[in-house]
Every structure is written in C-alpha cells, then in structure tokens.
Amino acid sequence: MAKSTITSILGRRVWDSRGRPTVEAEVRLEGGARGIALAPAGASTGSGEALDRRDGGTAFGGYDVKGAVAAVTEEIAPALLGFDAADQAGLDARLIALDGTPNKTRLGANATLAVSMAAAHAAAQAAGAPLWRHLGGEAATLMPLPQIQILGGGAHAGRRIDIQDFLVICPEATSFAEALDWTAEIYRAAGAIMKERGLLQGVADEGGWWPAFDANEQALETLVRAIERAGFAPGRQVAIALDIAATDFGKGGRYRLGLEGRELDTDGMIRMLLGWLAAYPIASIEDPLAEDDHEGFAAFTREVGARMQVVGDDYLVTDAARIRAAAAAGAANTVLIKPNQRGTLTETKAAWDAAREVGYAGIVSARSGETEDVTIVHLALGWGVGQLKVGSFARSERMAKWNEALRIEEALGARARFAGRAVLGRSR
Numbered sequence: 001m002a003k004s005t006i007t008s009i010l011g012r013r014v015w016d017s018r019g020r021p022t023v024e025a026e027v028r029l030e031g032g033a034r035g036i037a038l039a040p041a042g043a044s045t046g047s048g049e050a051l052d053r054r055d056g057g058t059a060f061g062g063y064d065v066k067g068a069v070a071a072v073t074e075e076i077a078p079a080l081l082g083f084d085a086a087d088q089a090g091l092d093a094r095l096i097a098l099d100g101t102p103n104k105t106r107l108g109a110n111a112t113l114a115v116s117m118a119a120a121h122a123a124a125q126a127a128g129a130p131l132w133r134h135l136g137g138e139a140a141t142l143m144p145l146p147q148i149q150i151l152g153g154g155a156h157a158g159r160r161i162d163i164q165d166f167l168v169i170c171p172e173a174t175s176f177a178e179a180l181d182w183t184a185e186i187y188r189a190a191g192a193i194m195k196e197r198g199l200l201q202g203v204a205d206e207g208g209w210w211p212a213f214d215a216n217e218q219a220l221e222t223l224v225r226a227i228e229r230a231g232f233a234p235g236r237q238v239a240i241a242l243d244i245a246a247t248d249f250g251k252g253g254r255y256r257l258g259l260e261g262r263e264l265d266t267d268g269m270i271r272m273l274l275g276w277l278a279a280y281p282i283a284s285i286e287d288p289l290a291e292d293d294h295e296g297f298a299a300f301t302r303e304v305g306a307r308m309q310v311v312g313d314d315y316l317v318t319d320a321a322r323i324r325a326a327a328a329a330g331a332a333n334t335v336l337i338k339p340n341q342r343g344t345l346t347e348t349k350a351a352w353d354a355a356r357e358v359g360y361a362g363i364v365s366a367r368s369g370e371t372e373d374v375t376i377v378h379l380a381l382g383w384g385v386g387q388l389k390v391g392s393f394a395r396s397e398r399m400a401k402w403n404e405a406l407r408i409e410e411a412l413g414a415r416a417r418f419a420g421r422a423v424l425g426r427s428r
C-alpha cells in the first residue's frame with residue numbers, strides 16, 4: 001500500500017459562524033498523514049448550486065446535518081477505503097458517482113466537499129508540502145488581491161439594506177500584508193463614521209458593519225469617506241467592490257429595492273448601477289442582475305465590461321458549462337469560485353480552468369456561513385487565481401483565512417508576487 005492510501009474517513013458534526021451545525025471530515029492515510037476540512041454554507045444562494053444536505057424538521061431551524069455526517073461515515077468512508085488520496089480526480093469521480101445526482105442532493109454537497117478537501121489536505125501532508133504548494137508547485141507565487149467587506153447588507157443583515165456586500169480592494173498596495181494594513185484602517189474609519197452619525201447597528205454575518213441607512217447609495221458615500229479618513233485616495237489607491245446579490249431581490253426582470261420602496265426593471269437597474277459607477281470609484285461589481293436575467297447581465301457587461309470586473313456568482317455557480325455559455329453570450333468577465341457550489345475540488349477546478357480558457361478572471365470566495373477552515377486560501381494560491389473574498393476584517397472565521405494568506409506570503413518571501421494591479425488591469 002502507498003503511504004497516501006486512505007485508511008479511515010470520519011464525519012463529525014461541528015458548528016459554523018452562524019451557530020448552525022456543519023460537516024467536518026477527517027481523512028487518515030496509511031503513512032500517518034491526516035487531513036481535516038469543514039463545509040461552509042451560503043445564505044444568498046444561486047438556484048444552480050450543489051445542495052447541502054440538511055435534516056429539516058424543527059431542530060436547529062431545520063439546519064441540522066446528522067444525515068450528511070452519517071453519509072460521510074457510513075457511505076463515503078466504505079466506498080473510499082483503500083483509495084489513493086493522491087488521485088484527487090479519481091476520488092472526486094467516485095464521490096460524484098456514489099452520489100448519483102446532478103447537484104449532490106443524495107449525499108449532500110456538504111458531505112462530499114468536506115471529504116474532497118480533507119483528502120486533499122491529507123495527500124499534501126503525505127507528500128510533505130502545504131496544500132497550496134502541493135497544488136501549484138514552484139509556480140504558486142501569486143498572492144491574491146483581497147476583497148474585504150466593510151459594510152454588510154442583504155441576506156446577511158436582515159435585509160436592512162438591499163445591496164449585500166460593500167467591499168474595498170487595495171490594488172496599489174505592494175503586498176498582501178500591506179493590503180490588510182490599509183483595509184484595517186478603512187474598516188475602523190467606517191465604523192467610527194457610522195457611530196458618529198448614529199447609523200451603526202452592529203455587525204452583519206460576515207463581520208462588516210450593519211448599517212441603518214435609508215438609501216443604498218449612503219453606503220457608497222460612507223465608504224468613500226472612510227477611505228479618505230483612513231488617509232487613502234479613493235479610486236487611485238483604494239477602490240470599491242460591490243456584491244449586489246441581485247438574485248435576492250430580483251426575479252423575472254423586476255427588482256424590488258425594499259429600503260427605498262421602489263421597483264425597477266432591468267433597464268432601471270442598469271441605469272442605477274451606471275449612475276453609481278459614474279459617481280464612485282467602483283472597480284468590481286458582482287451579480288449586478290439576477291441569476292435569471294441573462295440578457296441584463298450581457299447588456300451590463302457590454303456597457304462596462306471593458307473597464308471593470310463584472311463578476312458572476314449566483315449566475316455562474318462555479319460551473320464550467322455555465323461559464324462557457326456566459327462567455328459565448330458576452331455576459332460577465334469574472335467568475336466567483338466557491339467550492340461548495342459544486343461539492344468537489346475537481347469540479348471547482350474545472351470551473352476555474354473554463355474561466356481561464358474563456359479569458360475570465362477569478363475570485364475564490366468564502367460563504368457567509370464559515371468556519372476556521374482555510375482550504376480556500378490554499379486553492380487561491382495553488383491555482384493562481386489572483387483574488388480572494390472572505391468577508392470582513394473582524395471575525396475570526398474570516399481572520400483565520402486572511403492570516404493563513406499572511407503565513408503563505410511569509411513562506412514565499414521574495415518570491416511572492418502580489419496580484420494587486422495585475423488582476424485589475426482591466427479597470428485602469
């Protein structure tokens with residue numbers, strides 16, 4: 001038996017950052033290596049995502065995962081014992097076949113993803129390398145540009161404001177570490193401004209400030225003030241990234257902005273966003289229109305795609321076929337990469353490969369329900385994706401990931417290349 005042969009797989013029921021149960025998988029190998037990984041969970045989900053298996057019923061709001069945990073221990077483990085963890089593609093193919101459904105509804109994407117990632121960690125340990133190096137080899141030197149949430153809204157903050165994520169990016173920072181330094185000051189400044197104005201209600205699911213604005217645009221204005229107060233030049237040193245998460249308030253070409261009590265059609269949404277783009281230094285915009293509004297997505301991309309990032313999340317759901325179709329239709333130019341939207345690492349990587357093939361940029365992303373798991377940081381580095389979005393700057397399930405990237409940047413030393421300017425070449 002090879003030292004990377006799987007000798008045991010255990011499912012464990014643990015808890016995520018929203019206080020909901022989630023799945024942890026532990027994979028052990030013949031040579032003594034061990035990998036652990038935990039599944040995250042989204043709140044603003046696309047209808048094409050692979051699905052978590054939840055128990056339903058009354059316990060923990062129906063979010064319990066006893067069935068998914070049992071699937072790991074009772075079904076996946078026996079099917080993978082004796083399998084070589086170093087063969088990720090083969091292992092994931094087995095998981096896909098064992099599940100047998102298009103969206104992992106039988107075993108649960110939370111079960112399959114935890115095992116897929118835990119096996120990757122174990123295989124890397126058996127090979128004597130951290131996962132990022134194991135995946136990317138000597139070429140893995142690109143430190144991602146972080147997209148960091150300053151204000152949270154939408155489904156992550158009781159729908160108090162319609163737009164979900166107000167983030168900053170620091171393309172002019174010289175390193176990942178410096179980008180975090182800058183963002184920490186901006187995060188603090190934003191909190192101080194909102195407190196002074198009596199607009200601070202707490203923090204949202206990903207740790208960004210939970211605001212009490214009475215128009216969505218106030219968030220943009222606050223963000224610009226915060227960038228300035230922290231001592232940076234908005235637009236030149238620090239830019240704004242938005243996740244509109246429009247699927248959450250739009251369907252069938254109608255968009256309902258609850259905060260402002262108005263409803264817009266696709267053209268109205270596009271006009272509103274173009275107005276914001278003209279007035280604020282926005283360099284990246286995710287899900288500007290709903291997942292079902294393909295024409296709107298293409299029209300918006302035609303307007304602005306040559307000068308900024310148009311990111312598909314709910315629309316593309318980390319799916320290679322959808323990415324190719326979107327490219328053919330001229331919709332979006334960047335894909336959000338979320339492993340649990342597919343349920344295995346191999347399918348996630350296939351989406352990133354498709355993105356590169358069609359000339360799209362990528363952003364590896366966490367979910368709004370997270371844990372201490374840092375696998376996505378290793379994927380961003382190992383696959384050379386160039387951007388990383390994991391929420392705010394002030395909650396430990398987020399900081400675990402930013403801090404892991406700092407460790408990797410330190411390990412790379414002089415070989416580290418910060419993606420900053422390069423990935424946003426489109427917008428400058």
Ligand SMILES: O=C(O)[C@@H](CO)OP(=O)(O)O
Pocket residue numbers: 041042043044045164165206243245313336365366367368369
């Ligand atoms: O929409 C998103 O991009 C994510 C992260 O911000 O949210 P969720 O995990 O709730 O889908």
Ligand SMILES: [Mg+2]
Pocket residue numbers: 243245286287313314
């Ligand atoms: Mg999103």
